[in-house]
Amino acid sequence: MTNALKNKLIDNAFKVFGIICTLFGLVILGILIFNIAEVGLTRIDWNFITSLPSRKAEKAGIYTALMGTVWILFLTAIIAFPIGVGAGIYLEEYGKKSKWANFLEINISNLAGVPSIIYGLLGLEIFVRAFNMGGSILAGSFTLALLILPIIIVSTREALKAVPSSIKDASVALGASKWQTIWNQTLPASIGGVLTGVILAISRAIGETAPLIVVGALAYVPFAPSSPMDEFTVMPIQIFNWVSRPQHEFAVNAAAAIIILLLITFMMNGVAVYYRNKWQKKIKW
Amino acid sequence: MVWRFIIETNGRKKLNGKMQVLEKQQIMTGSQKLIEEKKTIIEARDVNVFYGHFQALKGINLTIKENSVTAFIGPSGCGKSTFLRCFNRMNDYIDEFCLDGEILIDNNKIYWNKIVVEELRKEVGMVFQKPNPFPKTIFENVAYGLKIHGIKDKTYIEEQVVKSLKDVALWDEVKDDLKKSALALSGGQQQRLCIARTLAVEPKIILMDEPTSALDPISTAKIEELLFDLKQKYTIVIVTHNMQQAARISDKTAFFYMGDLIEYDDTKTIFTNPKQEKTQNYITGRFG
Numbered sequence: 229m230t231n232a233l234k235n236k237l238i239d240n241a242f243k244v245f246g247i248i249c250t251l252f253g254l255v256i257l258g259i260l261i262f263n264i265a266e267v268g269l270t271r272i273d274w275n276f277i278t279s280l281p282s283r284k285a286e287k288a289g290i291y292t293a294l295m296g297t298v299w300i301l302f303l304t305a306i307i308a309f310p311i312g313v314g315a316g317i318y319l320e321e322y323g324k325k326s327k328w329a330n331f332l333e334i335n336i337s338n339l340a341g342v343p344s345i346i347y348g349l350l351g352l353e354i355f356v357r358a359f360n361m362g363g364s365i366l367a368g369s370f371t372l373a374l375l376i377l378p379i380i381i382v383s384t385r386e387a388l389k390a391v392p393s394s395i396k397d398a399s400v401a402l403g404a405s406k407w408q409t410i411w412n413q414t415l416p417a418s419i420g421g422v423l424t425g426v427i428l429a430i431s432r433a434i435g436e437t438a439p440l441i442v443v444g445a446l447a448y449v450p451f452a453p454s455s456p457m458d459e460f461t462v463m464p465i466q467i468f469n470w471v472s473r474p475q476h477e478f479a480v481n482a483a484a485a486i487i488i489l490l491l492i493t494f495m496m497n498g499v500a501v502y503y504r505n506k507w508q509k510k511i512k513w
Numbered sequence: 514m515v516w517r518f519i520i521e522t523n524g525r526k527k528l529n530g531k532m533q534v535l536e537k538q539q540i541m542t543g544s545q546k547l548i549e550e551k552k553t554i555i556e557a558r559d560v561n562v563f564y565g566h567f568q569a570l571k572g573i574n575l576t577i578k579e580n581s582v583t584a585f586i587g588p589s590g591c592g593k594s595t596f597l598r599c600f601n602r603m604n605d606y607i608d609e610f611c612l613d614g615e616i617l618i619d620n621n622k623i624y625w626n627k628i629v630v631e632e633l634r635k636e637v638g639m640v641f642q643k644p645n646p647f648p649k650t651i652f653e654n655v656a657y658g659l660k661i662h663g664i665k666d667k668t669y670i671e672e673q674v675v676k677s678l679k680d681v682a683l684w685d686e687v688k689d690d691l692k693k694s695a696l697a698l699s700g701g702q703q704q705r706l707c708i709a710r711t712l713a714v715e716p717k718i719i720l721m722d723e724p725t726s727a728l729d730p731i732s733t734a735k736i737e738e739l740l741f742d743l744k745q746k747y748t749i750v751i752v753t754h755n756m757q758q759a760a761r762i763s764d765k766t767a768f769f770y771m772g773d774l775i776e777y778d779d780t781k782t783i784f785t786n787p788k789q790e791k792t793q794n795y796i797t798g799r800f801g
Contacts, residue, residue, distance in 0.1 A: 325608060392645075394641060394643060394645035395645060395647060395648070397603070397641060397645065398641065398645045398646075398647065398707070398710075399647070399657070399661075400603070400606075400634070401601060401603060401634055401638065401639040401641075401711075402634065402635075402638070402657065402658040402661065402710065402711070402714060403631045403632065403633075403634035403635040403658065403661065403662060403714065404631070404657075404658075404661040405631055405661075408661045412657070412660075412661065413647060416648075417648055
């Protein structure tokens with residue numbers, strides 16, 4: 229066998245290996261979706277979405293959990309967005325060179341690695357008890373905001389970093405202050421990336437269960453929440469609750485709820501991808 | 514009687530002075546007329562620049578007159594861009610940058626603590642090597658400088674935008690597309706837009722860091738042409754690697770080598786009769 233032929237063989241072998249690696253995760257996800265859809269798809273109707281929880285499986289719906297999730301997401305986004313983006317801007321644009329910023333940076337990476345249950349305990353101690361919020365939506369949102377902050381900070385920094393320094397130079401050379409440059413040039417040019425990061429972080433927050441259980445989200449909440457101080461439940465907790473019941477009908481409910489939860493997540497990711505692409509197309513340096 | 518005598522003598526002295534200048538004028542040609550008589554606008558006194566332990570500029574003394582074009586030439590890494598960026602303090606953001614000595618613009622020490630850097634940069638505009646328009650509309654690009662300096666009068670902003678675009682001979686090409694993205698323009702148009710953007714805030718000095726090195730010959734010619742017009746209103750300092758360009762456009766040329774200012778003289782002298790051997794070698798292409 230000639231050397232060229234051998235190289236070509238290795239080339240092709242690696243290509244096949246790469247395809248298998250890529251498909252691995254996708255195939256598993258496909259099996260999961262197929263399985264769940266088979267069980268739960270027929271259970272989904274308007275009643276299922278608008279019904280309150282019930283002890284009877286066929287009457288039970290996800291309304292309270294869905295509303296809880298929507299409330300939690302909304303508040304988490306409102307809390308985490310300004311804090312995360314602000315911290316990202318500070319680290320990327322202002323505190324780049326100091327030892328203090330270095331120290332902060334390392335610790336933010338550490339934060340990203342802290343298990344979510346620990347955040348739950350932190351939330352319990354600080355928001356639920358010290359700030360006296362009780363097991364409310366607000367306490368849950370603050371806890372989740374804390375959890376996704378590192379993701380938002382890191383993605384904000386990446387987006388800001390992608391703005392070429394020539395743009396900043398041009399602004400500064402015209403006599404713009406640092407903040408004017410950030411506000412008028414750097415942020416508008418990177419807002420697509422920043423928002424993508426925020427959406428992805430929030431879609432991660434959707435699936436979080438452990439910290440909310442610790443904070444006090446209940447499995448059974450008879451009414452949909454109407455204010456941030458109400459007690460609440462969220463979709464993953466509802467699913468967990470149904471799965472742990474012995475009756476088969478509840479497993480069907482769980483599958484149906486999973487489909488809806490996945491749909492919400494995919495939709496948010498879709499929006500993120502859409503904006504990322506749109507933003508990339510718009511700005512070519 | 515004594516008083517009158519003194520006045521007469523003074524008068525005669527002045528006359529002599531003028532006659533000397535006239536003689537000098539006849540020797541000098543075209544754009545070099547009267548340059549020695551103009552007001553000094555930039556003055557560097559014993560400027561040393563360090564990046565950490567590396568000394569980028571070594572004791573530079575140089576004065577630049579108003580309404581002139583001064584070219585900085587020299588091989589890469591000789592410190593000419595560093596020196597240019599000292600005039601609007603763009604080096605402030607570089608780690609371990611340290612300047613010793615004094616730079617005066619309009620007789621103000623610009624490295625004095627209490628100077629407002631943003632105000633300085635309004636007076637001393639800059640055009641960069643690669644065209645770097647903002648990813649906004651053409652109009653917004655030019656209006657940006659005015660807006661950040663707190664100007665809200667819309668009619669004034671519009672007037673300035675039109676005037677600046679006309680000054681860089683871009684108006685006829687873009688007057689119907691002011692709302693279009695500046696990134697859609699060609700490289701040469703983008704660079705002229707960047708110049709217009711600088712002109713809009715009405716600086717006294719325009720620094721240009723190899724403004725044509727990323728452009729094709731036709732765009733380059735257009736910008737060189739522009740410099741002749743701009744000189745009437747502004748003082749221009751330009752860094753260039755293109756020796757012919759320096760010879761074509763500048764009144765004065767400074768040759769830098771390894772952080773030293775080797776020679777600074779009328780462009781004609783530098784290119785026809787340099788006093789230093791290094792200058793001679795460089796402009797004839799023997800090194801660099």
